[in-house]
Amino acid sequence: MSKKYNHVSYLWDDQKAAGLSEVELFIYRSNILGADLRITNYGGGNTSVKITDNDPLTGEETEVMWIKGSGGDIGTLKLSGCAALYTDRLRNLEKVYKGIHMEDQMVELFNHCIFDLSSKAPSIDTPLHGFLPFKHIDHLHPDAAIAIAAAKDGEKITEELFGGKIGWVPWQRPGFDLGLQLRTCLENAAAKGIQLRGIMLGSHGLFTWADNAYDCYINTLEVIEACAEYIAQNEGKKRPIFGGAKIQSLPADQRTAQAQALAPVLRGLCSSYQSMIGHFTDDERVLQFVNSNDLEVLAPLGTSCPDHFLRTKISPLVLNFGAGDDLSDAEAVKARLLPLFEGYRAMYADYYNNCKHNNSPAMRDPNPVVILYPGVGMFTFAKDKQTARVAAEFYINAMNVMRGAEAISSYTSLPKQEAFDIEYWLLEEAKLQRMPKPKALSGRVAFVTGSGGGIGKAIAKKFAEEGACVVLNDNNAERLEEAKAEFVKLFGKDNVAAAVADVTDASTIESAMNIAALAFGGVDLVVNNAGISISKPILDHTESDWNKLYDILVKGQYLVSQAAVRVMRKQAMGGDIVNIVSKNAVVAGPNNVGYGSAKGAQAHMSRLLAAELGPDQIRVNMVNPDAVIADSNIWAGGWAEGRAKAYGITVAELPAYYAKRTLLNESILPVDIANACFALVGGLLSKSTGNAINVDGGVAAGFLR
Known part of the structure; x- marks a missing residue:
């Protein structure tokens, strides 16, 4: 069966609903209602169902109300997000209720009515559902219904629009007393021979109900549709919408x-x-x-x-x-x-x-x-x-x-x-x-170059795990898209943005920073990670090799830092720049004139910027890795062959060679570099700038002096 509505979406699927228990139907109804933002927004509204179940203490049948728990969202509601209460115990709380001054204390008493001990904490709306006798109840915040509820003539409009079939309760803060008022509204209508199909809460929202899940769903849609249609028919008749346009939008x-x-x-x-x-x-x-x-x-x-x-x-x-x-x-x-x-x-x-x-x-x-x-x-x-x-x-x-x-x-x-x-x-x-304590990087935005894979991706992932919003960027669009999909799956779409960027091109960097500004408001943590490696003897090293190394490593770090500082100064919130340099910045070795000298330039640029940006509370530090073999692009382009040749070993022997030469006899992984970056930006080293952390397993020649 399907129905046509102009202002709400009919999403009920008979095949999905077939065979579901009464509680499962309540969850299903809740989810499809919450899927339509015209019906209720994220975290808004509440739904419930009353069923008969066996009391685990007496074995006797008893009525139990399942209701969305405190802080939940009906669009994503699961059974674990619900509270289940003895309906009679909840209603018996009326005997101890002494008036509106007791509202907050009544919420504490809801816990004495819990049926399912694994329940979520009951919400403040619990008595609003409990004192109504219907099996299935929806309390929602549809824009169209609230527009009537918030109108100066809302009560009169509701009466006329629904012929008295929708009751009216004036504005009052949700709580125990409001639940009693809903019951009174229903009883007063019944005394007049009127069978209400819902109640409008002044300035607040809408209650609708039925004795099975499908009829409740249809009743809810029909009432919202009627409200929306009434508004649509009247819109623009008195005067232009919002009094008409005062100005025009920019393109x-x-x-x-x-x-x-x-x-x-x-x-x-x-x-x-x-x-x-x-x-x-x-x-x-x-x-x-x-x-x-x-x-x-x-x-x-x-x-x-x-x-x-x-x-x-x-x-x-x-x-x-x-x-x-x-x-x-x-x-x-x-x-x-x-x-x-x-x-x-x-x-x-x-x-x-x-x-x-x-x-x-x-x-x-x-x-x-x-x-x-x-x-x-x-x-x-x-x-x-x-x-x-x-x-x-x-x-x-x-x-x-x-x-x-x-x-x-x-x-x-x-x-x-x-x-x-x-x-x-x-x-x-x-x-x-x-609420849980915020993570170390909550409220901060991280921009990591070369984060489509390898070390950059590991750094971005660590920052996201610690609460940061991350802007992934890479010059490889395909690799970047794959990384973004992975991050969205891990951390949710709200916390991830992506921008294709070539660190040697100022215009693409500016574009990426603009994406960060539009997505999150700016940038706080910048990691200059994008890199390339070329290992050749001096006579084999070409001018093109030299330019490529200095463009990506040195010019790239300069351009990204420059663009980041512009944003950070606009924010005036301080910030962190972390440069992924290398042990090779301080250790001389054969066949390494271009890469090693470029890394040395990166290291000194870090110190220069730390000196310049201190008054802005922008810290500039560096991490010096060595021999990060796993999942790293550094081994592409002949670097592995070049280093193996320099040490007189085969490429296959490189991992063991690098591990053996360290004091700790350890291989270095991308996650090790990520942990060092987090150590610098996570808060404990907030008064450290111009410093370096070696992540090389311990290479004595690389000790800073």
Whole structure:
């Protein structure tokens, strides 16, 4: 069976659903609802099912409610992400409930109702499902429904649109009392002979239900479809959408260029409290809003739905820049931006001080999450890329809500005190405190040259494992694409970007840095790893060999460092440059005049840049490997043959030869170089610059003097 909807996607597959248990159908329904962002966004909403199961203590049948657990996402929900509770115990908590002042204490009591001891922690929405008698329940945040819920005439519109079949409960923070209000709304309707098919929560979202999974799914889709169709029929009738366009967008390529130029400066300003990762979008829905006449009125109002608000803050920062303004002078741009940021921080401090309670947590980061640039698009900044991206998605939801509410009535946001009570709710604070400690490189962006394979790939992987966003780059497009696919599988698409770059070509390096700026907001950790090796006696060494070595090793390190410093200075957050040099920078050997002298130049350039960039808090250090044989391109192009000839052995004997000559009698692997790089940038050596770490198994001739 299939059904046609214009505003939501029908995704139910009878074959997939066939034979599933009631709980499995609840998971299936949840996943397909969460797959449509018009229905609910990542982490938004909640779903549940009530079943009959055997009580493990008495063996008697009892009703059990399975519900999405705290902090989960219905689109990716699994059974392990759910809470299972005795329904009767949950409802019996009403006997100890003394009023709204007990809301937070009631959440602690949910744990006494747990049926499945491996359950996820129950969420604050648990009683909202528990006090409704239906088997399958969906609580979602569809843009179209919230637009009606956030409209000035929302209750009247809901009554007329659904003929009284959708109830209305005014805004109240989620909790035990709201669950009781939902039950009361249902009972009051039943007393009038009305059988409700759902309830609209003012400014918040939608509840729908049925007694089997499929009917619940269809009921949910039909109610959302009706809301969306009503908005579509009324849109533009009173006045143009968002009051019409005030300005026009720049062409797409110019929007991208402006975003790339501005992102590092914004990132630096947003990171005054903690290091942030950026996201940019110029989605058509964003441009329609930021270019509109209504932007100045609607943006300061903030959002209505708590799920939107928690991820986007009290309101966005709107830039007063012209879309085509010259952004080439970073210091001038920063001087223009600083008063805007100071004003936003002061506004946020006033909001906190005016709304705080005696037991409120300390004020959090006062910087904006959402930054709107008319004619260009929207930036969002958060502690990691996924959170920044999701914040953008939620603010697009908020724009959709404003657009819909303005089309049918007028938009109303949460009062600031209500918003504060959500943002600084002690339960939310407790959830934040339970989050795992950030990894060492969380909030940082790593740019590793030659990371399509070998040592560079190992370094990028180590940095990603330690929490960094990584920008892979290589001059081999095919190898780079393979590496990116591997990293996406390992670390997720949010944490990886890739750029084809030739380190001898300044334009490709600049392009790669721009990709980093657009993807993550800038660059913090740069590893100059791209390299080549040629081993020949002086008379066999050609001018072409010499130029190739110096172009890739020396000029490449110079050009990449130069481009990175431009970005780092825009951010004003400091940074790290790590140069992969070599034991050959300090040890003389036969048949090595070009490679060894180029490595010596790389080493001294590292010291020179450390001296120059110290005032910027940019540290420059080097790692000196030796004989990294496994998975390394250094052995291509005749290097292995050249070194074997120099030592009077065969190529097959090289690995054992290199290991035997070390003090530790160890072979050196790419991961060993990666670990040394992490040691330099991981935080413990934050006051070290101009230094070198030897990773050669111990070669006495290579000891630094």
